[in-house]
Amino acid sequence: MPRPATGLSVLARIGFAELTAARTLIEQLGEVGWPVEPDTLEEFAAAADPDEALRTLLRLGETRPDLLSEIAADPFWRRALIRVIGVSEGLADFLLRHPEESRVLAEPTLVLPTAREMRERLALAVGEEDGFATLPEREAIVALRIAYRREVLRIVRVDTEAEDPRDVLDGVARALSDAAAAALSAALLIARSVAADPAGELPRFPRDEVAATRLAIIGMGKAGAGELNYVSDVDVIFVAAAAADADIDNQRAIVIATRLATILMRSISESAIEPALWEVDPNLRPEGKQGALVRTLESHLAYYDRWAKSWEFQALLKHRHLAGDAELGERYHRAIDPLVWASSGRENFVESVQRMRERVTANIPAEDVSFQLKLGPGGLRDIEFTVQLLQLVHGFADESVRVGGTVAALRALADAGYIGREESGEFMADYRLLRVLEHRLQLQQMRRTHLMPGEDDALRILARGSHLAASGGDLVRRWEATKQRVRQLHERLFYRPLLSAVAELGMDETRLTTAAAGARLAAIGFRDPAGALAHIAALTNGISRSAAIQRNLLPVLLRWLADGADPDYGLLAFRRLSDALGSTHWFLRMVRDSSGVAERLTKVLSGSRFIGELLDKFPEAAAWLESDTLMHPRDEAALAAEVRAIRSRYSEPDRAARAVLRVRRREILRLALASVLGVCDVRTIATGLTVITEVTIGGLLDLIREDATLDDTQLEFAIIGMGRLGGGELGFGSDADIIYVYRPVALDPERAARAAGKIATELSRLSQDARLPLDLDLDLRPEGRNGALVRTLDSYRAYYARWSLTWEAQALLRARPVAGDPTLCADFTALADTVRYPASIDAAELREVRRIKARVEGERLPKGADPTRHVKLGRGSLSDVEWFTQLVQLEHAAGIPELRTTSTLDALHAAQRHQFVGQEDADQLEKAWLFASRVRSAMTLWLNRTTDVLPRDRDQLEGIARILEYPAGSAGDLEQDYLRITRRSRAVFEHLFYDSVSDTP
Structure with a gap:
């Protein structure tokens, strides 16, 4: 046979790491009949680890050259085998132990096996007959384990054929769960046979008593949810009862069922000629390891009703019947399910779930935290805990979210409006990515692991097998970005206060359409229940997503509104705000998801009509509730720059003035929110109110002086703040005490006086604001209301020198320039100092x-x-x-x-x-x-x-x-x-x- 074209560059491109060794092994493979032409060598590119696939094929050829030749002649079988043994050394070892099992990879139909098919094939493997296995125990255990791994090969074949494993992940996880259920069902057949074997080990029981013992195996965790990994502990709970027409009672049935459960677990998990499959873990049962392995349904209910902790109901969230007596399993489900969905009403339920998640993270060994796919920050547990908490809280009243799997739950939560579609989509994508990584890691050795590798070679193989990155380094970067995204979304959803509030609601409070709704609204503090119901109907009627979210939000919002001093006005204001913003992409999402926003919003709406009316004009300001920083006063320079931009944008003074006053209203709303929510203290608020007032007055003055019809070249003009404005101590509703001063700069004082008078008149006109009055109070000018509206600096000097009374000196103690020509401002301050700080006072x-x-x-x-x-x-x-x-x-x-x-x-x-x-x-x-x-x-x-x-x-x-x-x-x-x-x-x-x-x- 001619030497194949196996240049090292070709091998490197295909994905081999040990190039020289690979070339030698390929030559050897060709010698035993495997096609190693350039086209067929490319088949190794589909393997996560081409080197391992090559070595396994040669080992198979050494023991079964006939089978290897048969595989080599079938392109479909050949490519499937390379992909499977290239992704899993564990399955490669299985095939080396049982080469004939590779024939399942040649099956023409590329679909996942169904639950029924697997259950029938595994039952057939142990020789099922009338509910008992006919094979001897050891033979049956080996047959069970081989048959199970045969089903796994079928699943892996579909998984590795997918261009993107994430596309088939949900089906693969469901098939693995069904395979585990089939294994448990077959193991129960073995257990019944062993327990009733007259020649078997003690204790043993009469066959009719074993047949009359009903045992249901309830799957928990991933097995129950239908999202099992390739190698996971399978969490179970055992429930037993005597058959209705049996000669045994429940007490005797429990004894027999305990024996059956013990044999079942060892059939799956104990060492034997064929390695164990996985651990059957019954420790989620009542009282954990200290509790009875098997209980009656009544015993389970008594425990959950009286003793169970909150985490136990969370564990039961994904329960489903896996194997054994289906009718008993269904009874268990019907009895337990209401307890699960009522559990969020327990005291401090949400907080207990949150603390549990924190304990899980805290217990990870320090050296493993940064490698944990499952338990670490940004790992699978963050997604699962978030989804489960949302389900338990909202599933109390909404049956649509009572589903088992994580992906299905995310869809249901998004459809019902409890989380945004964007968040749901992000979580689903990140969950699938992390699960694919977890699957590929477990496939490598067919052992349970959740730790990302640190070695370059292992990362390279993982990247190739997962199809998620071109290299190990790229995979790590993608994983790190995913962790960060998951953690941020987890913290936003998992810790939002709305969850605790919903969990505290009673069932009647979550339903707004009952006949007693008006009475309940009156009972919690609404004075106009009919009006409140009208607002509720307007917000929640219809099939829009906004209406769905409102239906979820309102039970909690109503309760928080009722905690305020004026819930009726608060609900009206919330309706107006929702009407203005409900169609935006961010408002309801922010209220639902952002930490504390909903409670803050209800507090300000039911606690301040001042805020409610301003929010009606600035509904977008609701976004500030998400951050304390956004409610802090803006600095003077930024506000002055915004006012200057307004002046440059508008050519008409009246339009520009209205825009400036709108800025003032907006900033006073910001400060009002900060005041009611305790974000800023009274002095900070006073400074903020003073600054926006000064910027407003200064901006209006600049607008007036830019008017071409005003001959103001003949004067300098300044505005002096008095009273609380001068002291920087304004409160909400304070007047702005001011006086005007001007100084002619040419020889025509009459023209200057007319210009100064026009400035004062225009300032009074342009500052009129019916929505939020800006009262410019000039009563503190010399001679009070009887005095001139504007005066020159020399006139002030003459007046104070000759006529000033002590009270006027006292009023000047808080005089401070707030706008106008800097030189005149400084000169007036110097004049005021001579009056208000007298050398002596008699x-x-x-x-x-x-x-x-x-x-x-x-x-x-x-x-x-x-x-x-x-x-x-x-x-x-x-x-x-x-x-x-x-x-x-x-x-x-x-x-x-x-x-x-x-x-x-x-x-x-x-x-x-x-x-x-x-x-x-x-x-x-x-x-x-x-x-x-x-x-x-x-x-x-x-x-x-x-x-x-x-x-x-x-x-x-x-x-x-x-x-x-x-x-x-x-x-x-x-x-x-x-x-x-x-x-x-x-x-x-x-x-x-x-x-x-x-x-x-």
């Missing part, structure tokens, strides 16, 4: 400050208002703290630069450091100021209108309290806290303001 002026304070309390409080409940001007509230710190500043800021600040709290802290107020008193004043500021903002957020009087209505107090993070039912606690804190603050104020300030060193 006793008459101090008395005047105290007199005005008393007058303010008497005249500016609304008629009939309770001074103990007015958060701005009332006793111990904002005004008291501010007047005290301002009096300290008037007296001492000229000599103490630290006191020269427009911030109330910064001034108070400086006063404490310089011992104008003791630490304890300063703390009390600060506490009152912060608490009153929070209460004032909370009233606006709750009522969606500005008010300064703490209401007496209990419902309103409750809503305000909830915004301030009080628990439900705390209206009285809020009221008492406010009155107590301000009462103590008032006592400190009266002592310091009226008695001791002028005497402070």
